[in-house]
Amino acid sequence: MGNSALRTLATLEETPLSEYAGATVAIDAHHWIYRYLTGLTRYMDDNIYTTEDGTELPNVAGVFRGLPPILREDITPVFVFDGKPHERKADEIQSRRDAKQEAKQKMADAAEAGDTAAMKRYKAQTQSLTPAIHETTREALELLGIPYIEAGGAGEAYTAKMVEYGLADAAMTDDYDALLFGSPTTIRQYTGKGPAEKMLLNKTLHNHGITHEQLVDIGLMCGTDYNDGISGIGPKRGVKYITSGKTVEEILEDKGATIDGLSQLRELFLSPTIGSVPDTPLTRTEPDFAQFRAFANEWEFPTQFIEKNISRFPRYAE
DNA sequence: CTCGAACA
């Protein structure tokens, strides 16, 4: 599974963050946190983010590094946390779990061999979003006046709908699923430095002369986080078959293949379960840096590290 | 993600 096929189909354009000045961006919290966790554990000494009782909270340091550039553009970030994953994602979740387990083993081996660089590389791969990380991330967002929402299902689906409903101007995630969930505009590859990448649904559809429904069908044939695709079909043949007027059902018949619960999968992307959405746009409030300092202190973060991060935030009225 | 092998 996995969906690198969508990468070759997607229309991607470079975009400076300033293009979204004053806008609201719905951020896939899971992806955001994970990105910073792996990045940070790779380069930072772990005693900086480990508390006395051994709890590792690299999020407290990492999650906020990306915020100042966004706030300086007067962008309102809205973090969207995942709800319960769809049961069809179970296999994908299991294989990620297996990969982490394998990385753990390799990390232990590297530690044994005294290979610190390899150890850190594998450690990054073992990172997962623990309950403690979830809890402290929400708490810190509150202290920094950043709004967040709990999605009723997949975060990517929720952020896509927020853009569709006009509650946000763009979704932010690296996940190509955003296209299948119908996000009109998705910001990818945001690093806080240099331009990001925007992925546009309309241009993608127009480039291939297909509808959103057809894109979903192509995705399902190539394989997604929720299903194995049809062996021998990638992005090229997928587009070719669908634009020649064949239906997925016909292609399956030709290949003697099956996709379990095809209509359920289509629904999953075209009308995902998202839970309730707010009826008014979310706004941010003034950060409480004093409380944030106290919070960081509680988690034993070095003061100079926290101060450095705070100094990057735009100036608010004291 | 990049690359070479396998395949239609």
Next chain:
DNA sequence: TGTTCGAGG
């Protein structure tokens, strides 16, 4: 020859 697959960094 172009496309997909699968291993490895």
